[in-house]
Amino acid sequence: MAKLFGTDGVRGIVGDLMTPEFSLRMGHAIGAYFGKGSRLLIGRDVRLGGDMILRSLTSGLLAEGVKVYDSGLLPTPALQFGIKSLGFDGGVMITASHNPPEYNGIKVISNDGIEIPHENEDIIENYYFNNYSSKMEWRSFDNEVKIKEDIIDLYIDGVLSQVDVEKIAKKNFRVVIDCANSVGSLTAPLLLRKLGVKAYTLNCNLDPYFPGRNPEPNADTLQYTMSYITLVKADAGFAHDGDADRAMVLDNNGRIQWGDRTGALLTEFSTKIWKNYNKKTYTSISSSNLVEEYLKPKGIEVGWTPVGSVTIAREISKRKDAISGFEDNGGYMHVPHHIVRDGAMTIALTLYMLSEYNESLANLYDKLPQYYPIKTKITANKEQASCGVEAVKEKYSSYRILTIDGVKVFGDDFWLLVRPSGTEPLLRIFGEAKSPKKVEEIVNDTVKLIKEKCIR
Structure with missing residues (x-):
């Protein structure tokens, strides 16, 4: 059976995988998974196709006898907090997180507010590929989708309850916030205002074309944000991804911190x-x-x-x-x-x-230890990738290693991770060492070893 779910939900290009027909079938499958009478909270980020996907998926949910509550545009963690705090049976978030603008996706969330366990994704996929659809008597259908407009306020209050607001406000911090033109715009500036912080906003207007930058916050996409921090002499900077479940921190020198x-x-x-x-x-x-x-x-x-x-x-x-x-x-x-x-x-x-x-x-x-990183990858099919992992395990058999996802080698002044990609025919190689020369040698030797033993 084909696989729909990746490491965090289902994602695809709008108009390709993400169509009304696909979303309707997913609605039936998710509805069947939660069961008739379940109360689900749904929401979405700013991406194109989001409303189309949400409405089609909602039709499938309603057709399975699910009671649907729509929270509108909001970050993923806000939806998750609402599910947990208000006692919903689960929920669905329409988002593709950090993916490029042409993507959208579907995250399925349990009643504890956490995404469903990976093993439960198979249940939904089975319903989907069997084109499951309930046959309900007409009186069983719910009459309407309920609107929940208070989730963001509930969420912000929950975050504020975890910190000393008065102590933060007294510091008069100056902060740059990059909202990625998506739903972080609805929460981050509000949060900073309630914390008594002077906020300098970048890309905090909602725009599904993401004109400010790609939704993935990294060293390439945050060049302007990093320079702006030093320009305004900010104490810190933060950069969201597309659904604001991540915030990359930038220090007062404008350096991105992983x-x-x-x-x-x-x-x-x-x-x-x-x-x-x-x-x-x-x-x-x-x-x-x-x-x-x-x-x-x-x-x-x-x-x-x-x-x-x-x-x-x-x-x-x-x-x-x-x-x-x-x-x-x-x-x-x-x-x-x-x-x-x-x-x-x-x-x-x-x-x-x-x-x-x-x-x-x-x-x-x-104050943190300093390591120098290198990341690379090798094109490899499943057998070649497995061979590469085994070759690295054999070479470093005298070292402390972990094999829970590929192989990770722990050295005194370096570490090395070799793991197959979960979505592409690639073998990913990550290395860090306390000197640039050392990490270069380790990664180059690893690439050479794998190509000689496994890639022919």
């Missing part, structure tokens, strides 16, 4: 404030070794997971033994608030940390 670096700092800070939580965090295997190097001496345990925010969230939810979870792409989960990636919570927590430490953001990041 999510694993931010995650290490915020986790350490959180253990000092929320002392009734275990001193443990979970992060994906693609995060840097600096996480362990920095946190373990402080008595904070690091649990490694396969790549994917849903995997991290479900692991925390199952084990109930951590204060945070994070990814290197800027996704941070503040467990005392909600076990999901949350851009607004990341912003508030970072400013809370700044207000407590009385140091510049750049100084805080400079």
Whole structure:
């Protein structure tokens, strides 16, 4: 059977995969999964085709006897918080997150506000590919879609409840916020105003064409944002992705700080404030070794997971033994608030940390271990990719290794990750070392080894 779901929902190009017909069938499948009489909260980001997909999918849900509540335009974590806080049976978010503008997608969310477990995606796919449709008696259909307009206010209040608003306001912080022309525009400026922060907004008008930049916040797309921080002498900068479940942090020197670096700092800070939580965090295997190097001496345990925010969230939810979870792409989960990636919570927590430490953001990041990264990839089919992973395992058999998602090698002054792509015929190679020369040697030797042994 074909696969619809990726690492976080279903995504495709509008007018190609994402059509009214597809969305209607998905509505039937999702409705059958939750069951007749279920109460679902739905919403979307600003992307083109969003209303088309939402309305078609809603028709399928209603046809399965589901009670639908529409929260309109809002960030993914706002919808998730609303589901958990208001006791909904689940929900659906129409978004393609950080993908380019021509994409849209569908995220299915459980009653705990977290995306459904990956194993449950097969149930929905089975309904979809079998073209499932209930045959209900006419009296069983719900009469209308209910409108829920208070979710954003509920969400912002929830974020604010986690921090010392008065302490942050007294610092008179100057902050640059890049909203990516999407639904972060509806929450980030409001949050910063309520925190008493002087906000300089970039790309905070809603525009489905994303004219300011690509929705993915990275070093290439944030060049102007980085320079603007130093221009206005801001204390910090934050850049959302398309559905605002991530916030990439930029320090007062205009440097982009990857999510694993931010995650290490915020986790350490959180253990000092929320002392009734275990001193443990979970992060994906693609995060840097600096996480362990920095946190373990402080008595904070690091649990490694396969790549994917849903995997991290479900692991925390199952084990109930951590204060945070994070990814290197800027996704941070503040467990005392909600076990999901949350851009607004990341912003508030970072400013809370700044207000407590009385140091510049750049100084805080400079305390972290310094590694030099290289990322590359090799075209490889499934068999070649598997061969490449085994070749690396054999070469580094005397080192500490993890094999939960490809193979990760831990050295004293380097780390190496080789893992097959989950969506493309590629073998991805990530390396970091404490010198540029060392990481270049390790990655080049790894590419050579895999090509000689596996790519013929």
